[in-house]
Amino acid sequence: xxxxxxxxxxxxxxxxxxxxxxxxxxxxxxxxxxxxxxxxxxxxxxxxxxxxxxxxxxxxxxxxxxxxxxxxxxxxxxxxxxxxxxxxxxxxxxxxxxxxxxxxxxxxxxxxxxxxxxxxxxxxxxxxxxxxxxxxxxxxxxxxxxxxxxxxxxxxxxxxxxxxxxxxxxxxxxxxxxxxxxxxxxxxxxxxxxxxxxxxxxxxxxxxxxxxxxxxxxxxxxxxxxxxxxxxxxxxxxxxxxxxxxxxxxxxxxxxxxxxxxxxxxxxxxxxxxxxxxxxxxxxxxxxxxxxxxxxxxxxxxxxxxxxxxxxxxxxxxxxxxxxxxxxxxxxxxxxxxxxxxxxxxxxxxxxxxxxxxxxxxxxxxxxxxxxxxxxxxxxxxxxxxxxxxxxxxxxxxxxxxxxxxxxxxxxxxxxxxxxxxxxxxxxxxxxxxxxxxxxxxxxxxxxxxxxxxxxxxxxxxxxxxxxxxxxxxxxxxxxxxxxxxxxxxxxxxxxxxxxxxxxxxxxxxxxxxxxxxxxxxxxxxxxxxxxxxxxxxxxxxxxxxxxxxxxxxxxxxxxxxxxxxxxxxxxxxxxxxxxxxxxxxxxxxxxxxxxxxxxxxxxxxxxxxxxxxxxxxxxxxxxxxxxxxxxxxxxxxxxxxxxxxxxxxxxxxxxxxxxxxxxxxxxxxxxxxxxxxxxxxxxxxxxxxxxxxxxxxxxxxxxxxxxxxxxxxxxxxxxxxxxxxxxxxxxxxxxxxxxxxxxxxxxxxxxxxxxxxxxxxxxxxxxxxxxxxxxxxxxxxxxxxxxxxxxxxxxxxxxxxxxxxxxxxxxxxxxxxxxxxxxxxxxxxxxxxxxxxxxxxxxxxxxxxxxxxxxxxxxxxxxxxxxxxxxxxxxxxxxx
RNA sequence: GGGAGCAUAGCUCAGUUGGUUUAGAGCAUCUGCCUUACAAGCAGAGGGUCGGGGGUUCGACUCCCUCUGCUCCCACCA
Numbered sequence: 001x002x003x004x005x006x007x008x009x010x011x012x013x014x015x016x017x018x019x020x021x022x023x024x025x026x027x028x029x030x031x032x033x034x035x036x037x038x039x040x041x042x043x044x045x046x047x048x049x050x051x052x053x054x055x056x057x058x059x060x061x062x063x064x065x066x067x068x069x070x071x072x073x074x075x076x077x078x079x080x081x082x083x084x085x086x087x088x089x090x091x092x093x094x095x096x097x098x099x100x101x102x103x104x105x106x107x108x109x110x111x112x113x114x115x116x117x118x119x120x121x122x123x124x125x126x127x128x129x130x131x132x133x134x135x136x137x138x139x140x141x142x143x144x145x146x147x148x149x150x151x152x153x154x155x156x157x158x159x160x161x162x163x164x165x166x167x168x169x170x171x172x173x174x175x176x177x178x179x180x181x182x183x184x185x186x187x188x189x190x191x192x193x194x195x196x197x198x199x200x201x202x203x204x205x206x207x208x209x210x211x212x213x214x215x216x217x218x219x220x221x222x223x224x225x226x227x228x229x230x231x232x233x234x235x236x237x238x239x240x241x242x243x244x245x246x247x248x249x250x251x252x253x254x255x256x257x258x259x260x261x262x263x264x265x266x267x268x269x270x271x272x273x274x275x276x277x278x279x280x281x282x283x284x285x286x287x288x289x290x291x292x293x294x295x296x297x298x299x300x301x302x303x304x305x306x307x308x309x310x311x312x313x314x315x316x317x318x319x320x321x322x323x324x325x326x327x328x329x330x331x332x333x334x335x336x337x338x339x340x341x342x343x344x345x346x347x348x349x350x351x352x353x354x355x356x357x358x359x360x361x362x363x364x365x366x367x368x369x370x371x372x373x374x375x376x377x378x379x380x381x382x383x384x385x386x387x388x389x390x391x392x393x394x395x396x397x398x399x400x401x402x403x404x405x406x407x408x409x410x411x412x413x414x415x416x417x418x419x420x421x422x423x424x425x426x427x428x429x430x431x432x433x434x435x436x437x438x439x440x441x442x443x444x445x446x447x448x449x450x451x452x453x454x455x456x457x458x459x460x461x462x463x464x465x466x467x468x469x470x471x472x473x474x475x476x477x478x479x480x481x482x483x484x485x486x487x488x489x490x491x492x493x494x495x496x497x498x499x500x501x502x503x504x505x506x507x508x509x510x511x512x513x514x515x516x517x518x519x520x521x522x523x524x525x526x527x528x529x530x531x532x533x534x535x536x537x538x539x540x541x542x543x544x545x546x547x548x549x550x551x552x553x554x555x556x557x558x559x560x561x562x563x564x565x566x567x568x569x570x571x572x573x574x575x576x577x578x579x580x581x582x583x584x585x586x587x588x589x590x591x592x593x594x595x596x597x598x599x600x601x602x603x604x605x606x607x608x609x610x611x612x613x614x615x616x617x618x619x620x621x622x623x624x625x626x627x628x629x630x631x632x633x634x635x636x637x638x639x640x641x642x643x644x645x646x647x648x649x650x651x652x653x654x655x656x657x658x659x660x661x662x663x664x665x666x667x668x669x670x671x672x673x674x675x676x677x678x679x680x681x682x683x684x685x686x687x688x689x690x691x692x693x694x695x696x697x698x699x700x701x702x703x704x705x706x707x708x709x710x711x712x713x714x715x716x717x718x719x720x721x722x723x724x725x726x727x728x729x730x731x732x733x734x735x736x737x738x739x740x741x742x743x744x745x746x747x748x749x750x751x752x753x754x755x756x757x758x759x760x761x762x763x764x765x766x767x768x769x770x771x772x773x774x775x776x777x778x779x780x781x782x783x784x785x786x787x788x789x790x791x792x793x794x795x796x797x798x799x800x801x802x803x804x805x806x807x808x809x810x811x812x813x814x815x816x817x818x819x820x821x822x823x824x825x826x827x828x829x830x831x832x833x834x835x836x837x838x839x840x841x842x843x844x845x846x847x848x849x850x851x852x853x854x855x856x857x858x859x860x861x862x863x864x865x866x867x868x869x870x871x872x873x874x875x876x877x878x879x880x881x
Numbered sequence: 882g883g884g885a886g887c888a889u890a891g892c893u894c895a896g897u898u899g900g901u902u903u904a905g906a907g908c909a910u911c912u913g914c915c916u917u918a919c920a921a922g923c924a925g926a927g928g929g930u931c932g933g934g935g936g937u938u939c940g941a942c943u944c945c946c947u948c949u950g951c952u953c954c955c956a957c958c959a
Binding site for chain 1: 940
């Protein structure tokens with residue numbers, strides 16, 4: 001079979017993915033084996049794959065594939081999130097492009113459009129994950145708005161309502177004027193924003209609503225809200241404003257009279273010390289207003305426009321109104337000055353609209369008790385955060401959590417199961433029928449037609465916090481007393497969760513809460529928090545910067561295996577990934593290395609009659625030991641979620657140990673056959689290597705594994721056992737390392753003297769070199785080895801640890817150069833010896849340091865002395881010649 | 882404003898109870914090679930004193946303090 005010199009992933013990846021699917025290798029059912037479960041962080045149903053997904057899902061897949069090869073019953077549950085605000089927004093925009101306004105549609109009509117959109121775009125990202133090689137159990141694919149999952153959400157709402165954790169009330173909430181909904185505190189992103197600080201004159205009223213010539217100056221960033229001012233507030237301690245007590249001022253432009261009040265909230269050293277109080281449009285002002293019984297005048301509508309209560313600029317957008325009112329204030333002589341000012345402004349996470357603090361009626365979930373338990377879950381180690389630096393952040397959040405605003409003024413999502421009686425009383429129940437029963441218990445005359453269901457839907461996270469439960473059992477959430485079904489009992493708690501730290505609170509913390517509440521157990525044991533994928537300049541990937549490559553283009557260009565390895569290369573947990581295409585090239589190169597090693601090995605012809613050469617026997621013994629050592633290291637890395645370290649250990653094992661040393665050591669002479677013993681050992685090693693690489697690069701390993709031997713239909717590398725570590729001979733591994741160092745020493749001499757590798761050289765050994773590995777040195781360095789004796793002044797010298805080696809090169813030695821080199825080496829050794837001796841002569845060191853440490857220093861001293869001795873001898877020999 | 886974290890070769894990072902490390906890896910760089918698996922490769926080499934300063938210790942990249950720079954999270958000073 002003639003294989004091309006370069007590996008082409010396009011020829012294999014789709015083929016093997018289809019094979020895996022056909023054979024249902026990804027599918028899991030409960031059985032007697034230990035389970036290993038991961039639930040996918042569900043991407044937005046209408047989303048498309050970006051580099052963050054690639055990182056996250058590659059890590060997930062590596063963990064799942066590894067667990068599967070460890071003999072566990074691995075189950076990776078995929079699915080998507082309905083992402084209510086983001087999806088509803090997209091649908092609104094799509095409809096707008098077609099000339100349809102949401103306001104003109106009924107709820108049912110709009111939802112029909114939304115479902116159509118979901119059906120059209122909903123599968124895209126899951127298809128993209130297949131390209132990446134994700135071994136999800138697609139038969140278990142879930143969507144947070146699947147009817148049964150929605151039922152679970154509704155049950156949960158009813159459960160918490162009955163428990164007294166859910167309440168409804170008028171609160172200052174974060175209003176998104178583009179999404180047209182309230183959002184939770186966590187969905188508000190504060191960004192420093194440059195604006196202006198406007199200083200305005202408020203004239204003192206004469207008591208009859210007419211201005212006097214006295215005025216005070218008020219500084220604000222939001223002059224468009226002055227019409228909603230309910231008072232002007234100063235600090236009671238403020239000497240400057242004592243004269244204002246009991247007076248009233250007039251709001252500019254509309255000449256409305258408002259009182260001066262005093263509250264210690266006002267900072268005397270900020271602004272002018274006079275604060276305009278606008279209870280309807282600022283959280284603090286609202287609280288001051290509550291304390292002083294001020295009226296609340298809401299002058300901004302849902303869309304962020306001034307309404308008729310503003311009296312002026314009615315219908316203008318708030319930012320447009322700001323510009324206009326500034327001009328008007330200036331005109332009227334009320335504008336003292338404007339200065340540049342940078343302050344934090346809240347933006348909607350989903351729509352990027354500037355959040356408008358707004359008073360409205362919303363539903364809330366009490367968080368205190370839930371947060372307390374969820375904190376305990378992490379503090380006790382029931383849930384481990386990796387890296388654990390996030391524990392601090394987590395604790396801080398849990399200790400300061402506020403009640404969760406769970407209602408959203410949207411249509412796409414689970415509708416709140418609250419029903420209002422004509423008199424305004426509310427009943428909460430899973431279905432309209434049950435609600436009617438409950439309502440009739442209050443008032444027997446109520447009919448179904450009288451009941452009005454709440455218009456709002458629930459926050460998306462109110463469904464995704466149930467994800468690790470509801471993907472298995474849709475009845476359990478909301479029913480902690482119920483028996484879990486077979487799947488839930490088997491797969492819960494899941495093992496690992498891989499996700500970004502940006503949703504630690506949105507999602508991870510709340511899943512822990514739901515898990516504790518309904519399962520009385522945490523939803524996962526380990527949370528691996530990845531970093532954020534950035535470009536090589538450290539900038540976040542973004543559409544506007546255009547620095548975000550399309551993962552599918554990369555897969556098409558380099559192959560999924562290369563993309564996976566490239567992403568993993570520098571992804572230690574919690575650190576941001578500085579992505580650079582060169583890493584993916586490195587991944588591709590590694591693919592090619594594996595491919596070519598395969599070409600070499602499978603190209604060999606077995607010579608049944610051939611005896612195993614000594615060098616091969618040594619190499620086989622060494623590699624067998626080395627394999628166990630590396631497996632042990634890799635397992636340790638995996639157990640600590642050091643995926644990139646595990647990857648690098650495997651990478652070097654394959655490239656350096658297997659290709660550069662082992663294969664070279666056993667490689668038969670050109671044209672010659674290979675002995676059977678070595679060949680079979682080599683195939684065995686290759687088999688183990690492919691298995692070790694498989695979780696990281698599933699496609700090429702399956703391709704080569706399938707071609708390495710006759711396979712039966714239905715066989716796959718992904719169900720083979722991962723190599724196990726046996727006891728190994730570390731001393732022998734060290735001996736072999738010395739052989740490689742000797743080879744490198746000879747090669748170095750060849751290079752510096754321009755000697756062909758084909759020309760055999762003599763190598764004289766002086767000292768205790770492990771004889772067993774010498775055949776490898778003979779073969780790879782192309783040398784004849786003998787004990788050192790006689791005059792070696794005409795030889796090039798090097799050292800392997802404490803063993804001296806000489807390559808006699810009569811006529812090629814530059815004495816001056818050699819002397820200089822040796823003298824430099826001598827000086828270095830002398831200095832080293834001095835430092836070691838200084839340590840050893842320190843009584844306190846010898847007295848206090850552990851014996852082992854002292855022994856090491858003594859060994860250093862002895863080695864150094866022997867080196868100095870041999871260097872000196874060589875120097876003398878050279879000089880005397 | 883509060884809190885957390887980071888600062889080690891050109892770049893990205895290891896360095897796991899302070900001592901087998903006068904510091905390791907990958908990539909990049911330099912030199913020589915189209916050597917019969919692989920130039921997406923082979924062989925070899927150079928490069929940092931661990932952000933600055935101080936302290937604890939027989940001994941610090943590793944612990945403490947401080948300064949500088951960066952990052953993230955939280956936050957109602959208009």
